[in-house]
Amino acid sequence: MGIYAIRDRTSGHLLLGASRNVHAALxxxxxxxxxxxxxxxxxxxxxxxxxxxxxxxxxxxxxxxRENAEYDYAGELKALEQIHRxxxxxxx
Numbered sequence: 001m002g003i004y005a006i007r008d009r010t011s012g013h014l015l016l017g018a019s020r021n022v023h024a025a026l027x028x029x030x031x032x033x034x035x036x037x038x039x040x041x042x043x044x045x046x047x048x049x050x051x052x053x054x055x056x057x058x059x060x061x062x063x064x065x066r067e068n069a070e071y072d073y074a075g076e077l078k079a080l081e082q083i084h085r086x087x088x089x090x091x092x
Contacts, residue, residue, distance in 0.1 A: 001073060002062040003084050008046040009054050015040050016060075016084055018077040026057045060084055 002022040006015040006029055019025035032038040033047040033055065046054040061084070063076055
């Protein structure tokens with residue numbers, strides 16, 4: 001569970017996201033890029049030009065699991081994503 005970034009190394013274009021399974025989200029993005037089906041055309045174009053070397057896949061922050069079964073993970077992920085968006089200068 002956490003916040004991840006996928007960055008075009010050439011242009012610096014950044015896709016930031018939050019997921020309950022951050023590693024699976026990054027694996028899905030790699031798969032979509034390999035298949036030529038990623039929703040972000042800038043990242044897809046860079047992948048088509050340079051392959052995996054043109055894209056950085058980063059886990060920015062992991063969320064610690066809590067003992068409280070009713071803990072609001074979605075709320076924490078949303079808040080953390082907003083913080084990272086602000087740190088990166090991205091729109092909300």
